[in-house]
Every structure is written in C-alpha cells, then in structure tokens.
Amino acid sequence: MGSAGRALCALLLAMLGPATGQPQPAESPCTAPALAKYSLTFTGKWSQAAFPKQYPLFRPPAQWSSLLGAAHSSDYSLWHKGQYVTNGMRDFAERGEAWALMREMEAAGEQLQSLHAVFAAPAVPSGTGHTATELEVHPRHPLVSFVVRIVPSPDWFVGVDSLNLCDGDGWKERVSLDLYPHDAGTDSGFTFSAPNFATIPQEPVTEITSSSPSHPANSFYYPRLKALPPMARVTLERLRHTRAFVPPAPHLRPAGNEVPDSPSAPETPLDCEVSLWSSWGLCHGPCGKLGSKTRTRYVRVQPANQGAPCPELREQSECTPDNCV
Structure with a gap:
C-alpha cells in the first residue's frame, strides 16, 4: 500500500473511531x-x-457462586457488555461450571500471553455476605x-470487565465499585427459578435494569424505580507487604454468612399484583326481583416495603335471575 493509501486508511479510522462493543486498551x-498485589473483597x-x-427463599435460596x-x-x-459470551462463560453463567472457562483462560495465557494470573474466591451461601481473595497484577497485565x-x-x-488498576506510573491504592445484574444472553428465562430455555440465536451480554426486560414477570422488574439498587460491591485494596492470605473460616463469619441490614439499607417498594377477574358466577335471587352475581380474583404478588396495597378481591353486581319457574 502506498503512502496515499495509508493516509486514507488513517483518516477513515480516525473518522470511524474505535469499533463499538470491543474492549478498549488502556489509555496509556x-x-x-513491576508487580502489585491486591486484596479483593466481594460483598453480596x-x-x-x-x-x-x-x-x-428455598430450593435453592438466594446465594452467590464462587468468584472466578x-x-x-x-x-x-x-x-463484555454488547458482546457474545464464550462457551465457557455460558456454562459458568447458566450452571456455575467453571472447567471450560478455566481452560479458555489457560489457552489465552499460553497462546496470546494475555493473562498474568487467574484467581478465585469461595462461594457465598446467602444473598448477603462476604468472600475474599488476593491477586497480582503486572505492568503488561494491569x-x-x-x-x-x-x-x-x-x-x-x-462482575467487573477490564478494570485498570494502573494509574500511569503507579498503582491505584483502593478501588470500590457497585455491581449490577447482567444477562449472558444464552437463556431466555424471566425469573430466578425459570426452567432452562435456550436463547436461539444467542444474544450479547446486556445489563438488567428496573425496566429492562420490560416484562412484568421479570424478577428485576420494578417500574417505580429509576434504577436498581446495587446487587453487590467489590473493593480492591493494594497490599503494601506480602503476607499469606487465609480465607475467613466459616465459623468466624456471621451465622449463615449474613450481614445485618444497616439502618440505611435500601428497601424497594413492591406493589401488590392481582390476577384478572374470573367470569361472573350464577345470578342468585328470587324470581321477578333483582338478584346478585359475584366474580373474584386472587393475589399474585403480596406487597412489601410500603408498596401499593391489594385492591378488592371480590366484586358483586346486580342481575336478573335466569330460568325462573
């Protein structure tokens, strides 16, 4: 390619900008x-x-898988948000199986030299609780x-996607981020306990919000909220001195790995949801006079945290009895 062709390519690239949906390299x-060590604490x-x-609440109750x-x-x-997950990531997101994902990581480290280290932390057996580990970063792998x-x-x-712990010529001392739910795009279930229903064709990773997916059956559908409260939080702190890392023993954790709710813990209002009305029942009453008929509905979702209360579940209407003798 001549100099004019290279100049034209450069101009086109500058006009188009970086490809959308692709992870971008560090700014500088x-x-x-060389090398920095961090403690990582995940809080559900x-x-x-x-x-x-x-x-x-049961079979199984709310909990978190191991961290990888x-x-x-x-x-x-x-x-990466907007990209399709790998087969290994699909297995992990759907069933918590990590072997295929770890093999993909190992291959990326050996073939591309793009990984410095893989790290993991134990599962959290409840929706609120802590788990922790340590990790090491390198200037070529920050x-x-x-x-x-x-x-x-x-x-x-x-999770976290490509968090840069390098700050130019130094390492960041502490980083703390709120985490929100994401959909891997491989299963079309709407609820926490939905049966397996493969998404065909596969969709890219999307963030789940209070209004997306916009289906009332969705477990995260809270139309009264502008944004979901954070579902978890991660904190990374640089370790100044090398020390052996010992995960917290189960008997030293709070019972059930629970973290007591603080006075400022968010409470999301949940409005009552009721079914459609049933058909009208038979008209009851003496012949020649007005009678009454009834229809009913039932509560599908009980209100919580000062959400809208349930409306009347039974309704009557005047009618004229049929088939009077």
Whole structure:
C-alpha cells in the first residue's frame, strides 16, 4: 500500500473511531513498578428488603457462586457488555461450571500471553455476605476482570470487565465499585427459578435494569424505580507487604454468612399484583326481583416495603335471575 493509501486508511479510522462493543486498551502504557498485589473483597447485597420480588427463599435460596477472574492485558476479554459470551462463560453463567472457562483462560495465557494470573474466591451461601481473595497484577497485565453467578437464575451474573488498576506510573491504592445484574444472553428465562430455555440465536451480554426486560414477570422488574439498587460491591485494596492470605473460616463469619441490614439499607417498594377477574358466577335471587352475581380474583404478588396495597378481591353486581319457574 502506498503512502496515499495509508493516509486514507488513517483518516477513515480516525473518522470511524474505535469499533463499538470491543474492549478498549488502556489509555496509556502502564509504567508502574513491576508487580502489585491486591486484596479483593466481594460483598453480596442481594437482600429481600432491596429485591423483594420473587426473592428465592428455598430450593435453592438466594446465594452467590464462587468468584472466578483474571489479571490480563487488553488483548483478553472475559466478558463484555454488547458482546457474545464464550462457551465457557455460558456454562459458568447458566450452571456455575467453571472447567471450560478455566481452560479458555489457560489457552489465552499460553497462546496470546494475555493473562498474568487467574484467581478465585469461595462461594457465598446467602444473598448477603462476604468472600475474599488476593491477586497480582503486572505492568503488561494491569486489567482485572471477574464474574460471579447469581444463584438461582437462568444465566445472570455480576462482575467487573477490564478494570485498570494502573494509574500511569503507579498503582491505584483502593478501588470500590457497585455491581449490577447482567444477562449472558444464552437463556431466555424471566425469573430466578425459570426452567432452562435456550436463547436461539444467542444474544450479547446486556445489563438488567428496573425496566429492562420490560416484562412484568421479570424478577428485576420494578417500574417505580429509576434504577436498581446495587446487587453487590467489590473493593480492591493494594497490599503494601506480602503476607499469606487465609480465607475467613466459616465459623468466624456471621451465622449463615449474613450481614445485618444497616439502618440505611435500601428497601424497594413492591406493589401488590392481582390476577384478572374470573367470569361472573350464577345470578342468585328470587324470581321477578333483582338478584346478585359475584366474580373474584386472587393475589399474585403480596406487597412489601410500603408498596401499593391489594385492591378488592371480590366484586358483586346486580342481575336478573335466569330460568325462573
């Protein structure tokens, strides 16, 4: 290609900008001192007060899968909003199976040299609770990504995509982020306990909001909210001194891994939902005089957290008796 052709290509690239839906490299090369170690703490905030609609109480109750992540370069993407997930990520999002995803990570590290390290943290056996681990980043691999599956769910997860821990010529001391639910695009279930129903064709990763998907049956559908409360939070803190990491023993955690709700914990109002009216019943009454007929409906969702109360469930209307003798 001649100089004129290269100049034209450069001009077109500048006009088009970066390709949409693709993870972007760090804004500038990382020149921080080699290696930095961080502690990562994942805190689940999936409480019944914050998410009262269809909150899973048993078989199984609300909980979080193990956390799986990697420190990597911009050449690698564990997951990205607007992109299709890999087969390994699909298995993890749908069933919590990590083997295929770990093999994909291993291949990316060996073939592309795009991973510095893979890290994991234990599962959290309730919707609210903590889990923690440690990880190491490198100037050539300063990005951190991880996923945690929402259990139970069709293919929903929370996580971080390509968080850059490098700050030019140094490492960030502390980063804390709220996490919100995402749909992997491989299962079309609307509720936490929906049966498996594959999405064909597969869809890209999308963020689940209080109004999207806009179906009343959706477990995260809260039309009165502008935005969902955070479902979890992650905090990464740089470790100044190397020390052996010991995960918190189960008997040292709060009972059931629960974190007591603070006075400022969000409470999401949930309005009452009722069924459609039944058909009118038979008209009862003496011949030649007005009688009455009745129809009913039932409560589909009980109100919570000062949501709109349930309307009347029984209604009567005047009528003229049929088939009088």
